[in-house]
Amino acid sequence: MANQPDDKELLLQFRNEATREVAFTSIIKKYQEKLYWHIRRMVVEHEDANDVLQNMFIKVWKSLDNFREDSQLYTWLYRIATNESLTFLQQQKKRSSLSLSDDDSSLSNRIKADGHFDANKLEWKLQLAIQKLPEKQRTVFNLRYYDEMPYEEMSRVLETSEGALKASYHHAVKKIEEYILNR
Amino acid sequence: MQSNDTIKKELKELNSILAGIPNTNVYRVPDGYFDVLSHDILLAVRQPAKEAADNSSVPAGYFDGLAGTIMGKIRAGADEGSALLAGLKGINVYRVPPGYFNNLSAEIVNKLPQPAKVVVMEKRSSFFRYAAAAVITGIIGLSVISVFDKKGETGSTRPNPEMAIDIDKGLSTVADQDIVSYLQTSGMDVNAALVASVTDDKNLPEQLDYLTDDKTLDNLLSELNASESTNN
Numbered sequence: 001m002a003n004q005p006d007d008k009e010l011l012l013q014f015r016n017e018a019t020r021e022v023a024f025t026s027i028i029k030k031y032q033e034k035l036y037w038h039i040r041r042m043v044v045e046h047e048d049a050n051d052v053l054q055n056m057f058i059k060v061w062k063s064l065d066n067f068r069e070d071s072q073l074y075t076w077l078y079r080i081a082t083n084e085s086l087t088f089l090q091q092q093k094k095r096s097s098l099s100l101s102d103d104d105s106s107l108s109n110r111i112k113a114d115g116h117f118d119a120n121k122l123e124w125k126l127q128l129a130i131q132k133l134p135e136k137q138r139t140v141f142n143l144r145y146y147d148e149m150p151y152e153e154m155s156r157v158l159e160t161s162e163g164a165l166k167a168s169y170h171h172a173v174k175k176i177e178e179y180i181l182n183r
Numbered sequence: 184m185q186s187n188d189t190i191k192k193e194l195k196e197l198n199s200i201l202a203g204i205p206n207t208n209v210y211r212v213p214d215g216y217f218d219v220l221s222h223d224i225l226l227a228v229r230q231p232a233k234e235a236a237d238n239s240s241v242p243a244g245y246f247d248g249l250a251g252t253i254m255g256k257i258r259a260g261a262d263e264g265s266a267l268l269a270g271l272k273g274i275n276v277y278r279v280p281p282g283y284f285n286n287l288s289a290e291i292v293n294k295l296p297q298p299a300k301v302v303v304m305e306k307r308s309s310f311f312r313y314a315a316a317a318v319i320t321g322i323i324g325l326s327v328i329s330v331f332d333k334k335g336e337t338g339s340t341r342p343n344p345e346m347a348i349d350i351d352k353g354l355s356t357v358a359d360q361d362i363v364s365y366l367q368t369s370g371m372d373v374n375a376a377l378v379a380s381v382t383d384d385k386n387l388p389e390q391l392d393y394l395t396d397d398k399t400l401d402n403l404l405s406e407l408n409a410s411e412s413t414n415n
Contacts (some may be wrong), residue, residue: 010370020223024225026223028221029221029222032217032220032221036212036220037208040210046210046211046212053220053222054223054224054227057228058224058228061228093284114210115211116209116211121209122204123204123209124209126201127209135343144190145201145206146208148189170197173194173201177200181201
């Protein structure tokens with residue numbers, strides 16, 4: 001990893017037709033796991049996460065030439081991944097014609113359907129609690145708690161003020177505690 | 184990214200039980216998933232370009248023999264233009280679905296706008312026509328009369344109380360003999376006029392009185408004569 005070119009170098013290589021695919025492969029390998037887990041925590045199932053991740057990278061391929069480097073590459077990728085995940089959830093909601101609460105329970109059911117699910121383990125209860133959160137709060141909590149993203153970066157990804165993000169995160173923590181303690 | 188310690192510290196400041204929960208990943212991915220992911224994505228990225236290339240391809244060796252084929256057709260004909268066109272004339276590059284022309288006329292006819300339905304009216308006898316004309320003429324005539332009657336009521340023939348008072352005053356100054364001679368010259372019954380003038384203020388007998396008593400009219404006339412004589 002230490003000898004890997006930085007994002008600026010990768011972007012330069014991508015704009016060169018001869019090194020375009022090599023550069024893109026490097027970008028995928030560099031960010032695939034972080035982005036996959038971010039998406040997976042949102043959509044829960046692996047197949048859905050894989051579809052969203054691949055579609056997201058295809059969009060990145062098409063629009064990377066227009067990336068103006070106003071923000072860092074990983075911030076831009078996180079923003080696309082978040083939007084794609086939320087869009088996927090919205091589409092699923094429409095497809096199944098379920099209300100928001102029904103859809104939450106549907107995500108909870110998917111967690112329970114996981115082969116490794118253990119209702120007695122606190123970490124699985126935590127996952128159920130996270131899926132009960134509204135989409136925005138869930139995104140903020142996941143980016144902070146799992147991806148350990150600073151509020152400053154998160155502000156660029158979600159295009160929301162740092163203060164609002166802190167408030168959102170604190171609300172999410174309280175709701176999760178309440179859920180875990182009452183189950 | 185910030186360290187896990189920073190997040191834990193923040194949770195402790197919030198007095199949250201989450202600070203005590205291990206930040207572990209409960210989900211799993213298939214073995215070797217991340218090893219092939221970039222390859223799969225690149226395949227997906229290349230796929231549209233490959234499909235576009237496949238669609239625009241021509242049979243192998245097509246361009247190699249094309250010039251020779253065309254030149255052979257040109258040489259076969261006497262005229263350059265007609266030879267080329269003659270060679271292409273019988274070739275139809277387009278296709279239609281099987282049986283297309285068999286059903287074409289029927290399909291077109293079915294799509295034609297339907298003519299409006301013609302309703303034939305039965306022949307009526309001339310008697311009804313004349314009767315209808317007479318009824319309409321009658322209604323129009325009655326309407327005209329009704330309108331003129333209403334105008335007459337609201338017009339000059341309606342008695343004006345003020346005018347009647349003026350006439351009475353005027354007549355009181357005229358001598359009786361003058362009135363009698365006016366009535367005689369204008370051909371009116373003087374006696375009837377006199378009776379009418381003296382009965383204005385009288386209560387005349389009811390119609391039933393004439394039926395029950397034959398002398399009712401005589402009594403009335405003698406009474407009128409008596410009052411006339413006393414007035415004079």
